[in-house]
Amino acid sequence: MSKLVSGLLSNLRNTMILSSIITLVVVGGYMHHAGGVDATFIQAVLRFVHLVFGIMWIGLLYYFNFVQLRKMPEIPAELKPAVSKYIAPEALFWFRWAALLTWVAGVLLAYNRGYLFDAFALGLTSQNPQHAFIGMGMWLATIMFFNVWVFIWPNQKIALGIVEADADAKAKAARTAMLFSRLNTFLSIPMLATMGMNQTIFG
Secondary structure (H helix, E strand, O other): OOHHHHHHHHOHHHHHHHHHHHHHHHHHHHHHHHOOOOHHHHHHHHHHHHHHHHHHHHHHHHHHHHHHHHHHHHOOOOOHHHHHHHHHHHHHHHHHHHHHHHHHHHHHHHHHHOOHHHHHOOOOOOOOHHHHHHHHHHHHHHHHHHHHHHHHHHHHHHHOOOOOOOHHHHHHHHHHHHHHHHHHHHHHHHHHHHHHHHHHHHO
């Protein structure tokens, strides 16, 4: 691997700048193919944004549940502060903002495609099964998004010592955050089923 490539990939900022430039070229190609910025192109961009931040959100959710929470009891006591002071706060930053951007992009996409209200009504207003299925996924994602900002992040701030609290309060907050994170993991599978299968089944 050349020094230039190695230098680019050794720095996350440079990696993301280069990736973003290439992405803009790709998006520009789609815009040219679409003949400009129309409703379809906007939907494609919103779907792309929804997908990117959704992968980050769910990926970090799975990291917390399949890796960090499971392995923390095995980490020696003297090493645990490194996780709680440096790794967890950084991961939670990207986790909560990815959740927000995923939800916002999803809502905008549903609005742009004209089914936002019918989906949130679970198809009862349109008698359309597609709206019922995607609406189920949207409600599950909304509950998960709500859990991140109302339960997981506020309790993690206490558990990690970002907010001052005594040992009992930290332990209680840590358990509450864990339970809501586990709830989101539980909800994520049916949510992803609706998101992943809806376009293929209903075209």
